[in-house]
Amino acid sequence: MTGRPRDPAVDDAIRQAALSLITEQGYRGVSMEGIAARSGVSKQAVYRRYPSKGEVILDVLAVYARTRLPTPDTGDLREDLLALLEATFAGQRGVPGALNQALAAEALQDPAFAERVSRELIAARRQAVRQILTRARERGQLAHPDDDLLVDLVFGPMWYALLFAPGRLTDAYAAALADAVIAVGTHAG
Amino acid sequence: MTGRPRDPAVDDAIRQAALSLITEQGYRGVSMEGIAARSGVSKQAVYRRYPSKGEVILDVLAVYARTRLPTPDTGDLREDLLALLEATFAGQRGVPGALNQALAAEALQDPAFAERVSRELIAARRQAVRQILTRARERGQLAHPDDDLLVDLVFGPMWYALLFAPGRLTDAYAAALADAVIAVGTHAG
Amino acid sequence: MTGRPRDPAVDDAIRQAALSLITEQGYRGVSMEGIAARSGVSKQAVYRRYPSKGEVILDVLAVYARTRLPTPDTGDLREDLLALLEATFAGQRGVPGALNQALAAEALQDPAFAERVSRELIAARRQAVRQILTRARERGQLAHPDDDLLVDLVFGPMWYALLFAPGRLTDAYAAALADAVIAVGTHAG
Amino acid sequence: MTGRPRDPAVDDAIRQAALSLITEQGYRGVSMEGIAARSGVSKQAVYRRYPSKGEVILDVLAVYARTRLPTPDTGDLREDLLALLEATFAGQRGVPGALNQALAAEALQDPAFAERVSRELIAARRQAVRQILTRARERGQLAHPDDDLLVDLVFGPMWYALLFAPGRLTDAYAAALADAVIAVGTHAG
DNA sequence: CCTTAATCGAGACGGTACGTCCTGTCTTGTT
DNA sequence: AACAAGACAGGACGTACCGTCTCGATTAAGG
Numbered sequence: 001m002t003g004r005p006r007d008p009a010v011d012d013a014i015r016q017a018a019l020s021l022i023t024e025q026g027y028r029g030v031s032m033e034g035i036a037a038r039s040g041v042s043k044q045a046v047y048r049r050y051p052s053k054g055e056v057i058l059d060v061l062a063v064y065a066r067t068r069l070p071t072p073d074t075g076d077l078r079e080d081l082l083a084l085l086e087a088t089f090a091g092q093r094g095v096p097g098a099l100n101q102a103l104a105a106e107a108l109q110d111p112a113f114a115e116r117v118s119r120e121l122i123a124a125r126r127q128a129v130r131q132i133l134t135r136a137r138e139r140g141q142l143a144h145p146d147d148d149l150l151v152d153l154v155f156g157p158m159w160y161a162l163l164f165a166p167g168r169l170t171d172a173y174a175a176a177l178a179d180a181v182i183a184v185g186t187h188a189g
Numbered sequence: 190m191t192g193r194p195r196d197p198a199v200d201d202a203i204r205q206a207a208l209s210l211i212t213e214q215g216y217r218g219v220s221m222e223g224i225a226a227r228s229g230v231s232k233q234a235v236y237r238r239y240p241s242k243g244e245v246i247l248d249v250l251a252v253y254a255r256t257r258l259p260t261p262d263t264g265d266l267r268e269d270l271l272a273l274l275e276a277t278f279a280g281q282r283g284v285p286g287a288l289n290q291a292l293a294a295e296a297l298q299d300p301a302f303a304e305r306v307s308r309e310l311i312a313a314r315r316q317a318v319r320q321i322l323t324r325a326r327e328r329g330q331l332a333h334p335d336d337d338l339l340v341d342l343v344f345g346p347m348w349y350a351l352l353f354a355p356g357r358l359t360d361a362y363a364a365a366l367a368d369a370v371i372a373v374g375t376h377a378g
Numbered sequence: 379m380t381g382r383p384r385d386p387a388v389d390d391a392i393r394q395a396a397l398s399l400i401t402e403q404g405y406r407g408v409s410m411e412g413i414a415a416r417s418g419v420s421k422q423a424v425y426r427r428y429p430s431k432g433e434v435i436l437d438v439l440a441v442y443a444r445t446r447l448p449t450p451d452t453g454d455l456r457e458d459l460l461a462l463l464e465a466t467f468a469g470q471r472g473v474p475g476a477l478n479q480a481l482a483a484e485a486l487q488d489p490a491f492a493e494r495v496s497r498e499l500i501a502a503r504r505q506a507v508r509q510i511l512t513r514a515r516e517r518g519q520l521a522h523p524d525d526d527l528l529v530d531l532v533f534g535p536m537w538y539a540l541l542f543a544p545g546r547l548t549d550a551y552a553a554a555l556a557d558a559v560i561a562v563g564t565h566a567g
Numbered sequence: 568m569t570g571r572p573r574d575p576a577v578d579d580a581i582r583q584a585a586l587s588l589i590t591e592q593g594y595r596g597v598s599m600e601g602i603a604a605r606s607g608v609s610k611q612a613v614y615r616r617y618p619s620k621g622e623v624i625l626d627v628l629a630v631y632a633r634t635r636l637p638t639p640d641t642g643d644l645r646e647d648l649l650a651l652l653e654a655t656f657a658g659q660r661g662v663p664g665a666l667n668q669a670l671a672a673e674a675l676q677d678p679a680f681a682e683r684v685s686r687e688l689i690a691a692r693r694q695a696v697r698q699i700l701t702r703a704r705e706r707g708q709l710a711h712p713d714d715d716l717l718v719d720l721v722f723g724p725m726w727y728a729l730l731f732a733p734g735r736l737t738d739a740y741a742a743a744l745a746d747a748v749i750a751v752g753t754h755a756g
Numbered sequence: 757c758c759t760t761a762a763t764c765g766a767g768a769c770g771g772t773a774c775g776t777c778c779t780g781t782c783t784t785g786t787t
Numbered sequence: 788a789a790c791a792a793g794a795c796a797g798g799a800c801g802t803a804c805c806g807t808c809t810c811g812a813t814t815a816a817g818g
């Protein structure tokens with residue numbers, strides 16, 4: 001029933017190989033074959049762990065982004081939003097940006113995978129923003145009733161930029177976006 | 190010097206085949222090989238016209254979406270925005286949605302293509318919104334100085350939805366989004 | 379130093395699985411993996427007993443064909459030969475035929491194995507025929523001096539048939555072959 | 568309808584690669600993958616021509632053995648048989664021997680292929696011997712009525728040797744076998 | 757009218773990746 | 788030790804596309 005346990009070194013080698021392939025060559029350059037070759041691992045070992053390229057990327061992202069979303073709590077909505085947006089955008093400028101792009105590419109090709117990503121990854125990120133909003137609402141700083149819309153206003157432009165203009169994700173943009181969200185939030189809706 | 194002219198029937202067959210493949214099987218199911226096979230055309234004939242899958246999709250989209258963005262001009266910002274958003278979202282619910290998803294998938298795998306899409310297609314759409322905003326500004330209905338941000342607030346959530354939750358693009362969502370944009374726009378920024 | 383003794387039930391399960399796989403699917407369908415799976419035994423247990431597929435087959439054949447070659451002794455060369463040939467051919471029409479074919483396939487792919495088979499299995503069969511010939515010679519019924527050639531005349535056509543026309547191994551063929559061998563044997567050579 | 572014609576150089580490269588692989592490493596060392604790699608040809612190019620390893624070998628053998636079976640006609644049965652047997656055995660001592668072994672290995676694993684080989688290759692060889700026998704019969708040198716049996720006596724021992732003792736195929740063996748066949752042939756049967 | 761040149765379909769070409777299967781070895785915990 | 792379980796590197800399987808190429812057969816426009 002037990003069998004030989006999986007070698008954690010193999011896990012690491014696979015993730016490391018996938019990560020370096022994505023950063024070096026982008027999503028195009030990633031293949032199950034290539035990951036196996038680069039990591040010095042058999043294809044079987046990869047397929048045993050992940051049914052598809054997307055799952056590899058998802059896992060790499062999960063491990064890589066252990067630097068948790070901060071969910072700052074300064075007592076001020078603007079401060080909180082700004083901190084989260086700057087942190088998030090900063091991340092997207094580097095390797096995680098490439099990972100998220102790869103993720104999106106995979107999701108666009110496989111609705112089931114998109115659903116999975118939505119539930120496991122996207123939801124967590126949304127929750128972080130929603131928490132900030134909830135606290136602001138409790139302090140009476142928020143009039144707009146639809147948190148979902150406000151969250152969309154945060155992440156929508158981010159993904160838009162990842163798709164067509166990754167360079168746009170600057171601190172200044174984070175500030176402008178934070179102000180915009182607050183402008184909407186302080187209205188009654 | 191002239192040689193045999195290109196057969197327009199071949200052009201049509203290619204576009205038609207690409208379109209039906211995308212709608213039937215999604216981006217996954219589309220290949221240059223498949224397009225040629227489905228259209229009864231030689232691979233060479235396809236490659237002569239388009240250097241890559243992405244270009245085919247781009248062209249199909251251009252032809253298919255001859256139903257131009259309206260750029261309504263009712264004299265009222267909210268009316269204009271609402272009309273445009275509803276029309277745009279309505280389009281994304283059907284076949285053009287699949288085409289846009291395919292486009293995004295391709296763009297994510299090829300930065301050069303992303304750039305091209307950005308310049309040729311995205312820019313036009315942004316321009317339509319910017320026109321509405323400009324007119325509103327001339328009427329004194331707009332305080333916010335950064336049109337680009339406002340445009341991002343319009344298209345960001347749309348692409349976000351296309352990536353992870355296509356069902357979200359309803360008329361109600363269009364209305365909420367229009368209100369949000371106006372809320373931001375009427376602030377000084 | 380002794381450790382746990384080998385489980386005879388495992389031995390049986392392996393042989394049984396190998397046998398049924400060969401008869402059901404032929405040599406093609408036989409693999410160490412498949413034998414282990416079919417017998418519900420670990421691969422290690424198989425490899426512990428047999429270094430290769432060929433050895434399994436060889437062992438299965440040995441156990442299965444405990445119905446020893448008869449080496450009849452009727453006092454008449456023709457009677458003896460006919461009895462042996464009919465018995466042998468009869469065997470080759472059923473399961474042992476498939477086993478012998480598998481054996482040959484393995485031998486052709488591995489000269490060392492061929493040598494081993496030759497020494498252990500082929501030699502025994504040849505000895506049986508040689509015994510018949512020796513007795514005939516002592517009775518003065520045999521003029522030809524080269525027993526090896528005569529034995530080849532018996533088994534050559536049998537293997538030939540196993541390779542390319544298994545259906546040929548009938549009783550009539552056995553009779554014709556026995557007569558041929560006698561025709562050669564009664565000549566001086 | 569026409570399409571680009573197959574490149575004969577590719578044909579040659581494949582056959583050459585297959586031949587050298589067989590002679591160097593035996594049937595074990597032959598794989599479609601290996602043939603493609605060795606010949607510098609794509610796997611597709613190989614599969615386009617041959618559905619299986621066996622077909623490659625069969626074709627290589629056919630091309631290689633353009634040194635047709637002689638079918639000598641000296642007016643004397645013994646002379647004819649001896650010439651053919653010596654020529655045949657001589658061939659089996661070298662590269663064609665390895666090819667025939669590979670062929671047999673494949674045939675043993677695939678009854679349909681065995682049938683094909685039987686019809687296309689084996690039949691031709693048998694015909695050569697039968698021709699010799701027919702001429703002898705017309706000259707009154709042959710009493711035995713069953714040519715098929717006589718042919719089996721020629722080829723049976725040859726394949727037997729190829730399977731288990733390739734070294735046995737000497738000129739002396741050819742002579743002994745020729746005499747044996749004649750001994751049978753001059754009897755009434 | 758008759759070259760000239762680009763098109764057409766067909767399909768071969770070297771490559772790369774797919775996802776599966778088998779080989780023979782190994783590493784667990786259990787008996 | 789042997790056992791079931793199952794991971795491991797390696798390698799072959801047969802298929803699908805990639806983008807390029809070479810055919811023979813059209814289809815105009817220009818000499």
